[in-house]
Amino acid sequence: MSERILLQGNEACALGAIRAGCRFYAGYPITPSSEIAEVMARELPKIGGVFIQMEDELASAAAIIGASLAGVKAMTATSGPGFSLMQEAIGYACMAETPVVFVDVQRGGPSTGLPTRPGQGDIMQARWGTHGDHPIITLYPSTVEEVYELIIEAFNLAEEFRNPVIFLMDEVLGHIRESVTLPPDEDIEIISRKSDEEFEEAEEIFLPFEERENVEVIPLAKMGKTRFHVTGLVHDESGFPVGTSNIAGKLLRRLENKIRLHADRIIKYEEFMVKDAEILVIAYGSVARSALRAVKMARLDDIPVGLFRPITIWPFPFKRLKELSKHISGVVVAEMNLGQVAREVSRVFKSRQHFELVSRVDGELISPSEILDAITKMYAGMTEF
């Protein structure tokens, strides 16, 4: 039996990252994410890793990309304002196909907003914060135990797809303390950097973006054995800038396809009592915990309601929601923003279906009773006739 320990969400995030093989952390203090940096500063040097507190978030994001290109798994953590500052570098990591993990423990926004209170307003920033079309993976756990497991998954996906992964949390999840059973080694899969053996001793320059047959994600080479060039400019398979339009178009489509064509493999969600549900509650992160409670309470009143909790936020689980929409008559989306996920959900569910957004942007967690109210009212409206 694994031991049960009391962990805070932010601590679980740091410890899970280390378990995933993260050996470089660069960050800048910001509420409510700072505990992640504090745990990293304490633990990384013990195991030969490096922690550095950079001068700002721009530097933190750049440093982790540099470390990753040099061959070490790397992460940073921040909150809304810092996440905004990191956006340019996220685009660079997409373009240079660098595996890195960005943690954003969300607080109330915009701007300095509500530093010590939860928010979920960075859903779209996680998707579209950096300029230009780009591939992105975003995960969002809802319990401390899941934080630990999912941050490992975040590192795995980053390595597997050679892409930055955004790991969303929120202030409630970051600061809540729960007893957690850490998974034993045999239950954890850790994907290591795919290194190109062939190029280990090569005299030739390594082609970091060369498309190969039957190889979906191009491995990275080790610096010191060979050498390579990367740039944020549009480039060909050699990594050198090319300004021609056919190469630019090909590159952007390949980058998009890297995630889009593998969405089924990436997407994770959790469902509770959806089979016979007529009403579907959609919630994620800490709000999903309130939603689960609300669904259980509504079920006691014989209301046919289920919960759908996206764990992967981007790519968004449209396919599964489309399937569910066939037997769902009403949808309640609960989120701590003005409807960022609700807007995505509305692309799947038609106007003939009942649609309700339970939204809070005042820094307070949405309570089970608020969601239950919405469910009850919707069900009453559906059964009026």
Place this chain on the structure above:
Amino acid sequence: MKTAKLIEYLRVDRMPTVWCPGCGNGIIMKATVDAIDRLGLSKSEVAIVSGIGCSSRVTGYLDFNTLHTLHGRAIAFATGVKLARPDMTVIVMGGDGDMLAIGGNHFIHACRRNLNLTVIVFNNSIYGMTGGQYSPTTPTYAMASTAPYGSIEKPFDVVDLATSSGATYVARSTVYHYELTVKFIKAAIEHKGMAVVDVITNCHTYFGRYNKIPDPSEMLEQFKEKSIPLSKAEELSENELKDRIIIGEFRKVESPDFQELYKQLQEKARGEDGYKA
């Protein structure tokens, strides 16, 4: 013969460069590979990081591990590379705008940390790639596309900035002084800790044209005339040094670099549990 040998460090297939004919950037690029050659470093154990701008395109022509990164962030990217791979020789190359305006914060903090990096500033006092706007090293009253009446701002002195921020090797040369530039870059690479080499170079296309010295050779002549060795400069008054370029090694001190101190910290961490909030 020498030049022919240095070509092996260049990616000739990526040339011609984006630089204007007569640009001093090529001289600094050659001086850098010349220094690397004299040190006998292998191409794969060197990483060169640059940001954005004319001079930052240098990474595209150099046959090492080369990272052409974001505007201003080269030193921050290099910090990650160096700490992840302490065995690599990490060199940062870029312009005065990239290093001292948008990247100024990273510049001073890398100096303060005494990171074992070599930073080569291509200092031409102008933003070339975007069309000749004034930069943090544009002299007061010099003309630029965004200073049509002359710049009213005071320029940064790269050497002063690096020295007061804590860099442990600081030198200045000009593209006129090729051998001196090679010597300083070589010393900078050999130096353990943050090494900054400020190389004054010519952008005749913009700085030159706006300031009535559009001829590259004339700009180089001016560098020659204006330059004065540090030892001689020390004997002159501030007034006599006005408009002069002081060249030489300004700082060369032994001091534990970030890596060395971090190694000690790792040892300490293994024995202790550390502060726990």
